[in-house]
Amino acid sequence: MSIIVGYVPTAEGTAALDRAISEAHKSQSRLVIINSSRGDAIVDKRYAQAQDINEVTERLEKEGIDHLVLQxxxxxDAASEVLEAAEKYRAELIVIGLRKRTPVGKLIMGSTAQQILLEASCLVLAVKAGA
Incomplete structure (x- = not known):
């Protein structure tokens, strides 16, 4: 069994990673970090750079967490990648970070978190930065 975390190099992504690490320690589960991009933009701020991934990997190794980082x-879209990983790695839990959005923003852009919450076949834990 494993824990899947949707990671982006933001405060929300860090909050999700922190909580996922805590849950992995408790359950002795493998942690699978998903940081994806559609690949349709020259610059995707949500796609972690090598330095970000190296820092995450070093932290997980230091904490003794069995892990896999996928990019x-x-x-x-990110929701599809997280949901696919949850099925492939038999996730017992998905951890995602939430950010505040306006009602109009939710209507126009949709919601990755909402798609994961509605379609996941396992438990989903949504965390906010600073909470």
Missing amino acids: PVRGN
């Missing part, structure tokens, strides 16, 4: 760029 797929296959044209899929």
Whole structure:
């Protein structure tokens, strides 16, 4: 079994990673970090750079967490990548970070978190930065 975390290099992504690490310690589960990009933009601020991934990897190794870091760029949205990883790695839990959005922003852009919450076949833990 494993814990999947949707990671982006933001305060929300860090909050999700922190909580996922805590849950992995408790359950002695493998932690699978998903940081994806559709690959349709020259610059994707949500796609972690090598330095970000190295810092995450060093932290997980230091804490003794069995882990796998995946950065797929296959044209899929982040929710699809997280949900696919949850199925593939038999997730017992998905951890995601939430950010505040306006009602209009939710209507126009949709919600990755909402899609994961509605479609996941396992438990989903949503955390806020600073909470």
